[in-house]
Amino acid sequence: MEDLFIKKLSFTKRPIPIPADYRPMYKIAIIVLILKLCCRSDKASLLKLHLFSWALASKKHTALLADYIRKNFVGEFSVWGIEPALNRALQLATAEKICDIVDGKNYQLSTEKGLQFFNMIMSDNELLVDEKAFLKSLGKNTITDSRINTMTKQWSLFYVEN
Numbered sequence: 001m002e003d004l005f006i007k008k009l010s011f012t013k014r015p016i017p018i019p020a021d022y023r024p025m026y027k028i029a030i031i032v033l034i035l036k037l038c039c040r041s042d043k044a045s046l047l048k049l050h051l052f053s054w055a056l057a058s059k060k061h062t063a064l065l066a067d068y069i070r071k072n073f074v075g076e077f078s079v080w081g082i083e084p085a086l087n088r089a090l091q092l093a094t095a096e097k098i099c100d101i102v103d104g105k106n107y108q109l110s111t112e113k114g115l116q117f118f119n120m121i122m123s124d125n126e127l128l129v130d131e132k133a134f135l136k137s138l139g140k141n142t143i144t145d146s147r148i149n150t151m152t153k154q155w156s157l158f159y160v161e162n
Contacts, residue, residue, distance in 0.1 A: 021057060027089030028098060029121055029128060030056060035099060035109035036118045037135040038143070043108040048148050049090070054080035056131050066134075069142055079155050 020026045034052045035042045055065040061080075068077050090107060093099045098114040099107050109118065121127060 021083075022085050024085075024089050024092050027053070027086055028093045029117070030131065031086070031089060031093055031107070032098065032109060032114060032118045033121065033128065033131060033135050035107065035114075037132070038138050038140060040140050040144075041108065042110065043102060043106050045106055045145055045148065046087075046090075047152065048143065048145065049107060050082050050086060051080050051143070051148065051151075052135070053083060053086045056134065057081070062134055066137075069138070073147060073150070077151050077154060 030053055031049060034049055035044055038044075038052060039048070051065075055061045064078070068075065090099075093114075094101055094107070096113070097111050098117055099109050100111060102108045102110075109115065122132070
């Protein structure tokens with residue numbers, strides 16, 4: 001047992017860059033943009049937020065979603081990712097009163113703090129330029145909750161069979 005005794009232990013703090021996708025404020029900004037630019041009544045389900053967040057994660061995903069919409073939602077659409085980082089950002093956003101949970105299952109941008117945050121993001125022409133452009137191009141009525149439900153039903157039909 002004496003061999004395991006440690007007389008001194010030290011750590012050296014080193015900076016570790018955190019990718020933007022995992023930074024809470026980046027994810028909260030994305031949530032705010034999605035709710036305001038792409039959701040009726042500035043309200044969305046968790047699945048809808050995950051779809052848009054997944055689409056914004058890479059140009060490939062953005063192109064896949066845009067192509068699916070261009071084809072009038074005809075054909076197969078792959079399963080999109082569910083991100084723990086988005087779930088954590090949603091918890092923080094609701095705790096900080098940036099958005100609210102309504103109906104026990106949807107998130108809504110209805111707080112003064114959230115609307116001010118949205119206006120601040122939109123007023124900066126150098127901030128989240130690609131994300132804002134993509135979300136604006138989709139608009140509020142492109143992907144509805146019923147469309148999301150149809151898309152997720154395809155998962156179970158297609159992926160269970162294969």
